[in-house]
Amino acid sequence: MRRRLKQLYLFLLRENLLYLLAVVFALVLCSSILISLLEADISFADGIWWSNVTMTTVGYGDIAPHSQGGRIVAAVIMFCGIGLLGTLSASFAALLISRKMKENKGMLPSSATGHVIICSWNERAKAILKELRADAQTADSPVVLVAEIEEKPVDDPNLFFIRGAADEEALRKANLPEAKTVIVLGDDQADPAARDAKTVLTVLTIESINRDVYTVVELMSKANEQHCRWANANEIIVSSELSSHLLASAALNHGISGIVADLLSRQRGHELHSMSAPAELAGKTYLEVLVAMKTSRNATVIGVMQRGGGFVSNPAADYRVAENDLLAVISDERIRT
Template sequence: MLRNCDGGINLKVFRNQPLYFKSYTLFKITLILLSLIAIFGTIIHFAEPFTFPTVWDGMWWSIVTTFTVGYGDYVPLSPVGRFFAVVLILLGTGFGSYYLISFTAQTFRNQDADYRGELTFTKKNHIVIVGWNERVKNVIKQIRESSISTHIVLIDESLELLPFEFDKVHFVKGSASNDSILEKANLKFANTILITADQNKNEKEADMQTILTIIAAKGVNQSINCIAEILTKNQVINANRAGANEVIEAHLLTSFVMSGSLMHKGYSDVVLKLTNQLENFTVKIREVEQNMIGKFYFDIVIEELNNDKMIIGIIRDRQTIIRPDKSVKIAKDDFLILLT
């Protein structure tokens, strides 16, 4: 199990009517149709018992007639039966056609509302990602192509329509610092939230917005694992104060890779491969197993080498220790950093 150490599309747009109103109308039409089918199925059975031996035969005929299928296996022969057939055709086909049209339109409306970020997410233990940019696209791709099976909710106020290639991502349009938007994303029951820096703002404004979102998220779900991207070093401490469980200093990380590339040819490619979770050999963080607790770090390193896993450090009390002293003993709340 892996977890953090802190635990241009043309889409037809319909009129923006309340979804509950459309659903209620469709429900009424369905009841009327079922009533017509039951009533006329029963009537035709009693009107022509030899042609329609059972009520179910009458209802079969009623369904076929209502939806203009016309199998012809049951046909009323008497004047009375044909009279009721005409009445059913006039009433039933009208309601039946309207039902099919309404059902199809409702499906398109729901799909449209989903792509426009207007629907509320109802599932639990999901990941919420704030912001829409190339970084987020790659994050979603990494999660989707990895072995991790989880639902993803995207919150963004600048995105108009969610691209079709991300159809399995639930989109909520709006500001993540707004409680009503966080409720739409069902943040109260989410597992993790990733807050990315707003690329449309300058660094200072983007960090202020990120910190505000951290406060809002923690206000809705105090126990949520909050990962935040901060652009300026001065705001890292404020992000931690606001409740971020992990702060990603994006520019610092980039500068380290750049300086490493200046000193060592091919350095950036090595870092990309080690951090790409889709590679066969990459950096992972793992909880310590029960049988590891109390053992020396060096002994665990030797044991895991036999399993083709290279431990390069531990995380203890939110502090990353690379190549700790051999005499260090593994504690219950430690995490192992390994290449596997």
């Protein structure tokens, strides 16, 4: 509490509002004392009420001065009070407008916690943000964008913008130590080699600040994948390789790209996602889990992600699902256990 009061005091002092508030307080106090001395039927408590009502031009009329001196006090507080309150209101309005402008320009640090950080802004980042907002888990969650652009690119109340390159200063302003996930996108303005080098450097910076954050990285060349692994990235997506696989699959299996797009998007159709294996299914065979999930939750299990291991797609019928395994499922909505 003392810390908050100190912060409030320093804020008022820094914004030159403390002096203005002191003048308003002094005017109310002095006018209350004078009106209670000049008017026999007005107490000091009533004088405070009258001063506030008169200064704000509300004018209830329940208390009114009758003596000449009291009317002079009333005239002074009317003229001075209107000016002071107008100045105070204008100062607060200017402060709010200035803060909003600074937020849109990415000049203020973020206090978000458990949030997602997106490094760089491009069409892929725009699509990522739409997908995050389409998912119930992240529809209203804070997302912090760190990018070298002029101002906040979209009107999203839960998107916070930090202007600058994804270096240590900008990432700390994005409150990286309290973040849950970081998505590192390549810089479209750089050539492919420099782009991946910059991405790896960003990952190293992220890991040096918060080793517990989950890092998803986009690379252009598979040759740089190992560098990202050495930097402790959690998931690496080589965009050129992924596109090549999808193009080849589409050539061999017509229409497959539409199916993949439908499964990966949360904005239409069913979605592909991971979930913890339900406790009652631990130790069961894949076939038993497949039937149980389809029967009880209308979800299709297509594979098992082993904790600390790899992904087993379409396991054998007698494969045993361990307690800590993750299930890759297709369902109409995200399943929570």
